[in-house]
Amino acid sequence: MNKKLLFLLIASILLSNCNKQQQKNKKPTLVIGIVIDQMRYDYLTRYSDRFGNDGFNRILKNGFSLKNAHYNYIPTYTAVGHTSIFTGTTPSNHGIISNNWYDKFLKESIYCVDDNRYETVGNNSDVGKKSPHRLYTTTVSDQLHLAQNMQGKAIGIAIKDRSAILPVGHTANAAYWYDGGDNNKWVTSSFYMDTLPKWVTDFNENNKANDYLNETWNTLYPIETYTKSRADNNIFENNLKGQETPTFPKNLKELRTKNGNFSLIKTVPAGNTLTADFAKAAIIGENLGKNETTDFLTVSFSSTDYVGHRYGVAAVETEDTYLRLDKDLANFFQFLDTQVGAEKYTLFLTADHAAVHVPAYLQSLKIPAHYMSTKDFRDFILGITKKYFNSTELIENVSNYQIFLDKEKIHKLGLDVNVVAEKLADEVVNFEKIYKAVSAKTLQASQFSEGIMSSLQKGYNQKFSGDVLMIPYPATLISSRKGTSHGSGYSYDTHVPIIFYGNGIKQGSSSKKYDITDIAPTISTLLNIEFPNGTTGKVIEDVLK
Structure with missing residues (x-):
């Protein structure tokens, strides 16, 4: 080979490597914040051998996992958790002090996102009279919008309104939540828009929820293999209305009439599947991740919380819900690879709080509760x-x-x-x-x-x-002796998974203690933008390439 050809070959290789490195160093075109409602950290370890390779285990293997991450405040409730994740600070600064709280100025109890100045967009109910007006700081997506001169899109999705609204803050293009009952519609608030986009109305007309509720919820695998959980029939779990015992199978088609019709889907694993379906429709419908600017999507899986409250953290129903969610996540990650591009997105997965074992169950084991x-x-x-x-x-x-x-x-x-x-x-x-x-x-x-x-x-x-x-x-609840709840500052409520994955993220894990408020400044650093304006968390340097 002559010197000229050798030079051209070397130059071509160097240029190719340079282009590849530039692509790797390029900011993601889509960031996805996934929040799993009421997920304890130990679900990752308890069910690890039952998860497939492409859901939780995929991001654990190829991403960066924090094994000792905690909420650093009280109370550990849904609205507060979602807010703290995306603002990088605690209720002392961001102002969301609970789901509901007593307003000492109005002299009445209020709900975190209620706002009568706005109307429902999507149907004639009142469930859309919401906004983030009680949130007093910015979120990561607010800062991303400001950094990009309001370019790019920020969208929040969850069955629960508060879990859709609070993560994407004040400048969101949209937040969507599910109105069950007899309505069966994904809706939003006039705070964001006047009419639903066509892709949302198309999704609603496809009526996937009805298909899911015409099925029977049985265990994904033979019930005798659910050895991580208590016996299916026990005294520590609540029933669905119409069931004499809290056991499988659960004929959803028959049970829906006594359990709020379409609202039943919130309380079974299919609610998570419906949420993932809607998130995929949003990515396609809004063309997320396809532009030079960075888009931000928040997705909260709420059904895990409804299941956990009813059956507890050691129930067959809870185990089965997470095995099914693992499959939903695997499908969602594969969709992101195809639709957005495997090198073009970054995601993190965490939970808004964990939960305590049913205190009556603990008492039966002579554990103080x-x-x-x-x-x-x-x-x-x-x-x-x-x-x-x-x-x-x-x-x-x-x-x-x-x-x-x-x-x-x-x-x-x-x-x-x-x-x-x-x-x-x-x-x-x-x-x-x-x-x-x-x-x-x-x-x-x-x-x-x-x-x-x-x-x-x-x-x-x-x-x-x-x-x-x-x-x-510890292990004190204000509730009946069946099912469980959360809200304390004890480790059973504060210890949650945090996993980063994708563009700009190292592979590995850490057992150092980190706070939930560290997520927002870490993602902000990845995106090279200003932190949310109330941030008190710190950057997790080990996570970033």
Whole structure:
């Protein structure tokens, strides 16, 4: 070979490698934030040998997994979790302090995304009177829009309205959620648009939900292989209406009439499949990931939460739901490879909270666990105010383990609000189910650097939270003795998976402790944009190439 040909060959190889490297270094054209509602970290390990190669195991093997990631605040509820993931901060800054909370200015209980200034787009119901107006900071997708001069699209999708709306913030092009009952429509709010896009109306007309609800929910594999779970028929699980026992099979076609008709799909694995179907339709319909700018899609799988609440974290139903979700994810990832391009997207997968084992089940194993009566607790509080201040009219509201004082009444009686709050904080721990209590004044004046009191402080918002905040004993619920819930700062509620995968992400894992608020600044760094404006999390450098 002569020198000229050799030179051209070397130059061609170098140019090809350079082009490949430039492609690898190029920012993703689509970022997908996947949130699985009520997913404990240990589901990844408990069911790992039952997952296929192309769902959870694909992103675990080829992405970067954080094995010791936690929520760093209280309360661990859906709205708060979704908000904290995408804002990179806690309720003390972003303002979403629960799903529902007592508004001490309006003197009424409010829902996090309700907004009567807007109307439903998609049907004639009231379920679309929503907006993110109670969210006081920006999200990653807000910052991406600002960085791209409002180019690119940001879309949120979930069965739950709050899980669709809050992740994509204030500048979203759309957020869509599912209206079941007899409506069976994916809808949105006039906050985003005046009419549904054609691809949404086409999806609604295809009526996939009806097809899924005409099936029977039986276990994906022979039921005797579900050895990771309790026996199918047990006393710790709730039934669907129309079933005498919480057992398989579940004839959805027969059960739907007694379980809210199309709303039943929210509470079975098919709800996750429907959500994935809609997300794929959105990517095609909105041409996401096909432009030079970066688009942002958030997808929350809500049915895992409904299943978990009804049956608990050790139920056959829960195991089967995750095995089916694994298949839905595998199908979704393959779709992204084909539709967007395997090198062109980045995703992360996490959960908005985890959950506790059914306390009655724990009690049966002689593990400390508790149930708390709200009536008994309120009577106890009123007994404190009667004893020390000779009044039972000092309490305005008790909710979310917070006490809101009636400040006008306290002033009229010539009492000091701080004195009343401190006395309540001192005395309320004598209630048998309350483990710790602190006044708002103490949270404002002191700094808790670690432990569960630090989590309480990060969830405290001076403007919106109550005057006394409390922490129950571990494994304490305000509910019936069947099924489970969440909301605490204990590890069973805070420990969730965080997995990064795709363009710009290293392969590996870490057992270092990270906070849920670290996701947003990490994705912002990947995209080379400004952090959300309330960010308190840190960049996870190990994740990024």
